[in-house]
Amino acid sequence: MxxxxxxxxxxxxxxxxxxxxxxxxxxxxxEDAVYAATSxxxxxxxxxxxxxRFKVYVLQPDLDARxxxxxxxxxxxxxxxxxxxxxTISNNSCQSxx
Amino acid sequence: MAxxxxxxxxxxxxxxxxxxxxxxxxxxxxxxxxxxxxxELTEQHWEVINFLREYFEEYQIAPAVRVLTKAIGKxxxxxxxxxxxxxxxxxxxxxxxxxKIAGLPKPTGCV
Amino acid sequence: MSDATVKKFMFVNRKAPYGTIYALESLEVxxxxxxxxxxxxxxxxxDGVYQLKKGQQTKGIEIKxxxxxxxxxxxxxxxxxxxxxxxLEARGLTEEDLLVDVVVLxxxxxxxxxxxxxxVLSF
Numbered sequence: 628m629x630x631x632x633x634x635x636x637x638x639x640x641x642x643x644x645x646x647x648x649x650x651x652x653x654x655x656x657x658e659d660a661v662y663a664a665t666s667x668x669x670x671x672x673x674x675x676x677x678x679x680r681f682k683v684y685v686l687q688p689d690l691d692a693r694x695x696x697x698x699x700x701x702x703x704x705x706x707x708x709x710x711x712x713x714x715t716i717s718n719n720s721c722q723s724x725x
Numbered sequence: 726m727a728x729x730x731x732x733x734x735x736x737x738x739x740x741x742x743x744x745x746x747x748x749x750x751x752x753x754x755x756x757x758x759x760x761x762x763x764x765e766l767t768e769q770h771w772e773v774i775n776f777l778r779e780y781f782e783e784y785q786i787a788p789a790v791r792v793l794t795k796a797i798g799k800x801x802x803x804x805x806x807x808x809x810x811x812x813x814x815x816x817x818x819x820x821x822x823x824x825k826i827a828g829l830p831k832p833t834g835c836v
Numbered sequence: 837m838s839d840a841t842v843k844k845f846m847f848v849n850r851k852a853p854y855g856t857i858y859a860l861e862s863l864e865v866x867x868x869x870x871x872x873x874x875x876x877x878x879x880x881x882x883d884g885v886y887q888l889k890k891g892q893q894t895k896g897i898e899i900k901x902x903x904x905x906x907x908x909x910x911x912x913x914x915x916x917x918x919x920x921x922x923x924l925e926a927r928g929l930t931e932e933d934l935l936v937d938v939v940v941l942x943x944x945x946x947x948x949x950x951x952x953x954x955x956v957l958s959f
Contacts (some may be wrong), residue, residue: 636850638883659855662886667928688896692854693902694889698928699841784908785901789871792911
């Protein structure tokens with residue numbers, strides 16, 4: 628399953644809930660959720676720990692918009708809008724955590 | 726959506742005649758917009774118009790009149806950085822009218 | 837203008853840019869109220885500190901990049917910008933990452949500054 632998160636992990640619990648409940652699959656961070664995958668942020672360790680169970684992707688245009696294109700933490704894969712579409716196709720189902 | 730026609734090309738404007746796309750602006754469009762405002766452009770007008778475009782380029786907003794006046798005074802001298810001078814060039818307001826001719830949106834907070 | 841009519845206004849910014857409209861709305865309200873010659877402070881807390889991150893490039897999301905406008909505030913005589921140190925640290929950011937000059941305060945100092953205000957507007 629593809630899990631899509633679009634909220635900052637430092638002001639909203641949706642990423643944390645996803646990591647607590649979901650078992651495995653792909654996680655795509657979009658909009659304000661991209662902050663979770665920037666080096667040095669307080670959620671970095673939790674995301675890194677989850678990377679054993681999940682493959683984590685980040686939407687690059689959202690990272691660039693926020694001035695953090697050069698701060699992506701190691702192990703996270705960056706995708707463009709085309710890559711976003713590919714992820715929805717390669718996964719059987721998809722959940723947007725609001 | 727309204728539009729204007731300059732040199733055989735059509736440009737989108739809002740209902741008050743401000744250009745919708747900043748990138749559409751060129752000197753000819755500026756001259757056309759000045760005509761619709763009955764302003765005859767002199768070198769002094771262009772100085773203000775070019776200043777406004779540079780300001781927008783840098784800060785992504787059209788300055789409030791008070792801010793424009795101060796900034797013009799800093800750059801072009803106190804004899805130009807005052808409202809008598811600027812309203813003399815643009816009788817309907819250096820904010821509203823000059824921004825329109827410069828192809829900028831209406832200044833924030835300007836009614 | 838006599839001192840009696842000048843009030844201390846504080847705008848508290850706690851939201852990241854682009855994901856919601858709060859950051860841009862706050863900035864527009866600040867620009868408009870700058871005309872009233874009040875004692876204005878801007879505070880950036882929590883995800884609000886992301887508003888001031890250097891190097892924002894919004895072409896790929898087709899939203900206007902309003903970060904250059906923070907640099908226009910000085911011309912509007914809005915010169916008191918405060919950022920909470922703890923918020924910066926939690927995001928792996930330092931003062932050098934910010935696109936305007938700010939005063940960095942610890943949370944205790946920030947709280948004290950808030951207490952001094954006549955009006956606090958939260959975004």
